[in-house]
Amino acid sequence: MRTTFLAAALALPAAAFAAGSDNDSTPTxxxxxxxxxxxxxxxxxxxxxxxxxxxxxxxxxxxxxxxxxxxxxxxxxxxxxxxxxxDQSDDRVLTYRGFVARNTGDLEGGEAFYRAAIEANPDNLLARSYMGQGYVVEGRVDEAYAQLVEIRARGGEGSWPARALETAIRTGVTTNY
Known part of the structure; x- marks a missing residue:
């Protein structure tokens, strides 16, 4: 039942890019x-x-x-x-410290940095997406989906953070930017 609900929720059409969302393309x-x-x-x-x-x-x-x-x-x-x-407490700094920690195998450290980034800026959709992707890696799909719901609720429907997390939940494959 939960899998069916999750699949249906992920199939919803994506809206236009949310204002203030993170860059949609790979870095130059x-x-x-x-x-x-x-x-x-x-x-x-x-x-x-x-x-x-x-x-x-x-x-x-x-x-x-x-x-x-x-x-x-x-x-x-x-x-x-x-x-x-x-500013070492800038949510972007904390987000990428979390990204590095997660991608070098320190999932717990990554989550701590993501939580700090979200505490500094609850609308940091990228931190929410990366944290959710870490949850996917750990098999904590319900918690990943909760982050996706937060991203959508904060205006991120159709944004790169939402799409990346949706893909991770659906496929188990996470992103590297």
């Missing part, structure tokens, strides 16, 4: 992953690779480097860039 590949050595990021203002803490990059630009590095599976570099961001 830049010199950070094509030219910079380990621990470095591309600083377009300087035209060279630099240590993240020494760059002139804003937190938003550093966040894009975080997404790119995480997608490339360069988790140590991802953590290095996260450490350079000015």
């Amino acid at each position: 590949t830049t010199e950070t992953t094509t030219q910079c050595s380990e621990g470095m990021v591309w600083d377009a203002n300087l035209g060279q690779c630099v240590a993240p803490k020494e760059s002139s990059l804003t937190d938003d630009a550093l966040y894009e480097a975080v997404r790119e590095l995480a997608y490339a599976g360069r988790y140590a570099d991802t953590l290095n860039v996260l450490a350079a961001m000015s």
Whole structure:
């Protein structure tokens, strides 16, 4: 009965992209992953690779480097860039710390970071999606579905976080960005 309900709920048509939802595409590949050595990021203002803490990059630009590095599976570099961001309690920082923890096998640590991100920003749909995907990996599908319900309730119907979590629940396959 629960499986039938879950399948029916996941088959609902997706609405247009929710306002304020996270980027729907894979991160753009830049010199950070094509030219910079380990621990470095591309600083377009300087035209060279630099240590993240020494760059002139804003937190938003550093966040894009975080997404790119995480997608490339360069988790140590991802953590290095996260450490350079000015507000370590920012929900984006916590979300990607959780992402790295989960993807390096620390599911409990990942969940703790996701919970902290959601506490900082209850509308962080990406943290909810990633946490739900961690639940799928652990076989906690009911808890994953509860996060999907929260994503939808917070305006995320049809967004990438909702679609990624729906796919994970349906197939058991999680995403890497």
